[in-house]
Amino acid sequence: MSNPITNDFEPSSAAAWKQKLQFELNGADYSNTLLTKTNEGITIKPFYHLDNFEKLIIPTTPYTFKICQKINIASEKAANEIAVNAIKNGVKALKFEATKPFVIDELFQNSLNKNIDFHFQLTFLNEDFIHKLIATLKDETVFLNIDIIGNLAETGNWHTSLTSDFKIIEDLLQQNNLKSFISVNSNIYQNAGANIVQQIAYTLAHANEYIHKFGANTASKIQFNFATGSHYFFEIAKIRAFRYLHKLILNEYNCTANAQIYCEPSLRNKTLLNFQLNKLRVTTENMSAIIGGSNTIANHTNNPLFFNKDNNNFQRLNEISKNISSLNVEDITTDSYFIESITKQLAEKALTIFKDIEKSGGFLSQLKSGTIQRKIKENALKEQEQFKTGELSLLDSNKFIQNKTNSTHTLNTNPFTPKKPYKTLIIPISPTRLAEKLELKKFKYEA
Structure with missing residues (x-):
């Protein structure tokens, strides 16, 4: 018609x-x-015009994303209460963060067999504990997210040693048939100041180390953890470009795997100066993740440094996300001349970097030489200078500044980057927030 x-x-x-x-x-x-x-x-x-339009074939996943609530295990009892309440409120995924082994039965009391995805972020590598955890959750959908290369990148050290860490992963992979075992934590690179092309390239090279070491079948065992920034359309294109290149690289291994993507908002653009703007940033960042095609989305609204604890931030995100779920995301992205153009350019530039990394000995080699760290730092410093001059703006931080802040000028927890020095094998990739220097002038920290 x-x-x-x-x-x-x-x-x-x-x-x-x-x-x-x-x-x-x-x-x-x-x-x-x-x-x-x-x-x-x-x-x-x-x-952007049809004359220059080139439609890409992006691998798609059934459009069902799950909303995930992150829970820090400071106390098994407290974490269990949060988890049970979250499930009652309709959450379909939980991510537990732990720095040491915990009492497994106490944590999962009354939360199993509820059709929930269980994600983990463990900063330790304990083979016996992991076996017990897998046995307890044998009938559940589990994403263990073990990332020994990510741990090296973030801390500068292996858990024990290169040989020991890889041997534990190899043994666990052979003995268990989990949906997702390994993680590639791309959020490390974004939160440290890598640009979007670097994030895509480093994530692919990071994953390729695991595939090269453990075989092509490992590709189906990897979950990719991205941090989503505030460059709305570029963040949509980032996930699409990654899926496009992920399939391209797996073709070289003669295998296929649907990339499982977990997204959470970036911490790089969050500020102590305005809780409300942080919530707005989280909302748009999660929408980018959803439209880009993420399988799971989470947020940082349980972090008291950047969000008001009196507000029910997670429930707000939950409601917004339910409304977004009525959109036909595939139609929005594939027929957008702008998004398709950005996706194609990001993919081409990231593939060039990926090839350079592989020609230079691979991602681990580049980490050990400090090349990856140097490249990220160069971009982070460039962004910091743009922030300083106002070319890169954060509302109520360096643009349209109000005279009031949302907190007292005394903090009980130090939110700033510097940490006690410790001996490392390589230079660690540390997160940096754009507004930290401005905040240091306004806030006092009481140790």
């Missing part, structure tokens, strides 16, 4: 649109006025 509105207008080419824009600029330079260059080396144009 013809469209009575569009039939009234003659189609215009991309060249005609550009010519019209140049005329309307009345002598101003088109490139300097209407083109925006990003840190990824991509130029954002004022319009």
